[in-house]
Amino acid sequence: MPPKKSIGAEYLKGLWNENPVFRQLLGMCPTLAVTNAVINGIAMGLATAFVLILSSLVVSSIKKLIPSQVRIATYIVIIASFVTIADRFLAAFFPPISKALGPYVPLIVVNCIxxxxxxxxSSRNSIGRSLIxxxxxxxGFILALxxxxxxRELLGSGSFLGHQLLGSWFKPWTIMILPAGAFITLGVLLGIALLIESKTKARSV
Amino acid sequence: MNLSARMIVVLTAVGLISGSFLSVVGLLTKERIAMNQQLEIQNAISEVLPSTKTSHKVFEDESLTIYESRDENDNPVGFAVYASGTGFQDIITLMYGIDPSFSKIKALTILEQKETPGLGAKITDKTSFLRYWEGRNCEQPLSLRKPAVESPGNLAPSEVNAITGATISSEKVLDIVNLSLERLKEIKQKGQLSSEEKNAT
Structure with missing residues (x-):
């Protein structure tokens, strides 16, 4: 077993070294689908965080009880429950956000992250470590979104969080808020992430 | 306990606990979600018929609900029509206000849609779409103007602007409105509008 990381390193690995979006390429569906406006990105990030944190807590606390043959099914039931709670909560208290995200809140169930x-x-670490x-x-996921x-919002609509930032001289690049724009942006960002990674590796050798 | 018994017990237990937890959450949020929807309808009515003081349902079926609206002096303001139909991707639900003689659309608002973000979803946008619906003559079916013109004054009396890059979504909204207008006139001719039981909303 690899040596245990410090608590700080356990937290920080999610931000860069093992960033779910830029390093692990997980959760691409919400990453590409809802990032056409900053508010949607934030709401999706927070909803996913809620589900991830609570599922990790529950899974790590009952990990010894779950027979390994049915572990995936058990995880899915637990995850789906928290997703439904998040979905109902948004519909009850934040109807506009719930509407904007539409089917993507229930789809958190199948988010690979x-x-x-x-x-x-979580299935092989303590509750505390799983929480961290x-x-x-x-x-890491929220920052990436x-x-x-x-x-995408800045280039595609000329605004940030719905506030118009760029003046009338700016012609919005509509492609940026379409699916194609999501792939282009993600591709460029992945390229930059790999470039930074290879530069820092070259330096440390 | 042997393995298969353990698998059954664990999965059943997890399912039961999750299920009971969810039914509690469902019960706790049900009322609020219903209230939000009710509030949304009322807000939509006052949006499409701004001088509304009271409104009540005068007709309802699967695809169409009609509310009659009255101002503070109990004079009829018009009807708010709640209609839905297929859009480009999913159901579009909208509401529009119409004057008592069914000749002019006062305003339109979109309540639910899942059109393409940034393109078709602009049907909810006041400045690029909805404002061109205000005061349209709806004695004959409305038609779509493409390419869109900047000033509402350049449109024919029963024309509305299409959204650039989202013709299908614009057409779908138009279809829902035209179809409901047709049905509205039919319902009125049959005298079903006033015979309905008046439920205060």
């Missing part, structure tokens, strides 16, 4: 963390981490891991991954949605 969440199932992936249960399988790779889930917090780190959630922060924030970055993507900021670029």
């Amino acid at each position: 969440i199932l992936g963390r249960q399988e790779a981490f 891991d889930a917090l780190g991954m959630s922060t 924030l970055l993507l949605s900021s670029i």
Whole structure:
């Protein structure tokens, strides 16, 4: 077994070294689909964080009880329950956001980041470590969605969080808020992430 | 306990606990979600018929609900029509206000849609779409103007602007309105509008 990381490193790995979007390429569906406006990106990030953190807590606390043959089914039931709670909560208290995200809130169930963390981490680590891991991954996911949605909203609508930033001289690049724009932005960001990674590796050798 | 018994017990237990937890959450949020919908309808009525003081349902079936609206002096303001139909991707639900003689659309608002974000979803946008519906003559079916013109004054009396890049979504909204207008006139001719039981909303 690899040596245990410090608590800080356990949290920080989600932000860069094992960032769910830029390094693990997990959860691409919501990443590409809802990042056309910053508010949607933030709401999706927070909803996913809620589900990830609570699922990690539950899975890590009952991990010894679950027979490994039915572990995936059990994780899915747990995850789906928290997703439904998040969905109902948004519909009851934040109807506009619930409307904007539409089917993508229920689709958090199939977000690979969440199932992936249960399988790779919470099912074999303590409750405390799983919580830190889930917090780190959630922060990494929220930051990635924030970055993507900021670029796309700024270029695609000339605004940030709905406030018009760029003047009338700016002709919005409509493609940026379409699916194609999501792929372009993600591709460019992945390229930059790999470039930074290879530069830092070259330096450390 | 052997393995298969353990698998059954664990999955059943997890399912039961999750299920009971969810039914509690469902019960707790049900009223609020219903209230939000009710509030949304009332807000939509006052949006499409701004001088509304009271409104009540005068007709309802699967695809169409009609509310009659009256101002503070109990004079009829018009009817608010709640209609839905297929859009480009999913159901579009909308509401529009119409004067008592069914000759002019006062305003239109979109309540539910899942059109393409940034394109078809602009049907909810006041400045690029909805404002061109205000005061349209609806004695004959409305038609779509493409390419869109900047000033509402350049449109024919029963024309509305299409959204650039989202012709289908614009057409679908138009279809829903035209179809409901047709049905509205039919319902009125049959005298079903006033015979309905008046439920205060």
